[in-house]
Amino acid sequence: MIAFMARAATTADAFNAVAEPRRRQILDVLAGGERPVNDLVRQLGLAQPQVSKHLRVLREVGVVNVREEGRMRVYRLNGHALKPIHDWVKNYERSWSDRFDQLDVVLVDLRQKEEEGDGNDE
Amino acid sequence: MIAFMARAATTADAFNAVAEPRRRQILDVLAGGERPVNDLVRQLGLAQPQVSKHLRVLREVGVVNVREEGRMRVYRLNGHALKPIHDWVKNYERSWSDRFDQLDVVLVDLRQKEEEGDGNDE
DNA sequence: TTGACATATTCCTATATGGGTATATGATTG
DNA sequence: CAATCATATACCCATATAGGAATATGTCAA
Missing domain, CATH: 1.10.10.10 (Winged helix-like DNA-binding domain superfamily/Winged helix DNA-binding domain)
Structure with missing residues (x-):
């Protein structure tokens, strides 16, 4: 107990x-x-x-x-x-890695194009 | 004290x-x-x-x-x-990542060529 | 077998928790 | 100002260390 x-x-x-x-x-x-x-x-x-x-x-x-x-x-x-430690902390790499800044640019770009494609609000 | x-x-x-x-x-x-x-x-x-x-x-x-x-x-x-955690654990990634196995192959290759170049023993 | 070596374990002690509960501090609302 | 909501702290309790010192266990050499 x-x-x-x-x-x-x-x-x-x-x-x-x-x-x-x-x-x-x-x-x-x-x-x-x-x-x-x-x-x-x-x-x-x-x-x-x-x-x-x-x-x-x-x-x-x-x-x-x-x-x-x-x-x-x-x-x-x-x-x-x-490995478990690496796997966990890896998810936070975005916070300091420039690589992810680039990735973000790409994602934002994709998102905009998507929104332009269909006039889906929200 | x-x-x-x-x-x-x-x-x-x-x-x-x-x-x-x-x-x-x-x-x-x-x-x-x-x-x-x-x-x-x-x-x-x-x-x-x-x-x-x-x-x-x-x-x-x-x-x-x-x-x-x-x-x-x-x-x-x-x-x-x-980041300090990531930096530390990153050095051990070799143990489980296939990527590093490939890298090892390359390094061993380079080493061999180097040894063939000059007859330096040990 | 006895002694030197290489490691692991056991004890002892002070400390830093982490959860539970009660309470303090601050801001918001009536 | 009083009551309420949102958080932070203070206390209490049992536990898991980490270092220091002494000792146990196991192996190898003379």
Whole structure:
């Protein structure tokens, strides 16, 4: 019986997982190729447990995969899990992209011609 | 003297603000045009205070603007504030877009020709 | 087997919520 | 001015962190 909901879990979805700057940094490093945990620890200057914890979150939402190699675990990016974010934010691209301004011109143009065609009011 | 950092504030940046599903819903509605608070309350089926609180968060990160009109406040989308998210996630598009597969083919091709040109090993 | 290495987990603590409810603030109308 | 409408805030409560430190788990080398 859940009565209170404080805040969505970071493991709820990619949006939450990626809201943390450190985790975005981790992904940015992994974008350059798979890496064992210690490499990430060194490159990010974080403590090892923190990195492991962030990796766990990223794992749970499927943004990264792990592969065991001897005593180390090599993490690899799975960018596909970020697609929902891209798909969502893409719809707002109109707000800043010049490309869409051009598109708008075309659409307005089409609309005018349409209205000229049939005298449909409203 | 800050010793503990629980979790980044939702008002820290657009990433955090948008991590909350309700807030994305609000933005999706506002994408259809500016709306007074009560319209959002009705369309989202949330309590008015919750909507106002979410709007405040969105305001603080600049994703929405307010305009006073009589006794109501009309909220308007400012998609430009979402550009950082788009810019970041765009770099991962390679993972799922076919377009980039084609691009990769071209790049590999260029690389080969380059290597054939001068006998530079490694 | 023992010790060094590489990671993951567990505890502890302060904090930032998000929903629910009640209330404050402001504008509009009678 | 009083009543009403539209919003924003203030409080209370339970929860999910994120970092720090210590410890557990597993693997490899001597």
